[in-house]
Amino acid sequence: MNRHAFVTGAGTGIGRAIALALAGKGLAVSLAGRRAAPLKDVAGEIEAAGGQAVVVDGFDVTDAQAIEQGIARAVDKLGEVAVLINCAGEAPSAPFEKTSLETWNHVVGINLTGTFSVTQALLPSIRRAGNGRIVNIASTAGLTGYPYVSAYCAAKHGVVGLTRALALELSRTGITVNAVCPGFTDTPLLDIAVATITGKTGRTADEARASLARANPQGRLVTPQEVADTVLWLVGEGASAITGQAIAVAGGEIMGG
Secondary structure: OOOEEEEEOOOOHHHHHHHHHHHHOOOEEEEEOOOHHHHHHHHHHHHHOOOOEEEEOOOOOOOHHHHHHHHHHHHHHHOOEEEEEEOOOOOOOOOHHHOOHHHHHHHHHHHHHHHHHHHHHHHHHHHHHOOOEEEEEOOHHHOOOOOOOHHHHHHHHHHHHHHHHHHHHOOOOOOEEEEEEEOOEOOHHHHHHHHHHHHHHOOOHHHHHHHHHOOOOOOOOEOHHHHHHHHHHHHOHHHOOOOOOEEEEOOOOOOOO
């Protein structure tokens, strides 16, 4: 049986690109997310290309029961999970003084606690699979600060810290744990940011996208495929000595870290 990869947030954007890339390399992929329709679309693409995919819909990373049931369904269909990609996330924006505790808890719950919960639930399976790989999709917001997304920055910094701590705990097991930190990437999540900017500033969507692209020294948005290609390297045999790293995919916006 092919090695089994479990991808959260697999229906759109970066998660979708990663799922398709993993399937293209011969992995069987569990597509986890809350909404069935986009997951089924990705599964259809994978299966049309001759790959294996299982749709794990109703998968809410803040719901312990949903996590447990989704994992059980995936393992029953495709066997033990060897590769975990934590990609589920949300990034609502607001000035710090207008960020409610409800928003704070929601953002931290999905981006940080969700990563913790899914990883903890899947770790026994990853151990059994052997030579496991855990990749957390963080953000350049996990390496630096941005205005109006304090909760998101705090959560993604937490994801990077969790990545480094777990990498050391698992260093002698053959399991590697890394974070990939994209800069502004051309995804539906970025479209939400563009809509917020246009609503508050009156700039056009093209002007808003251009302002975000300027954060990248290459003067462009990162593509989801570029993030997926980085993930492919990290889950491959050639990256077995790479663990505990937070790799920025951002055209030079962030250096070091």
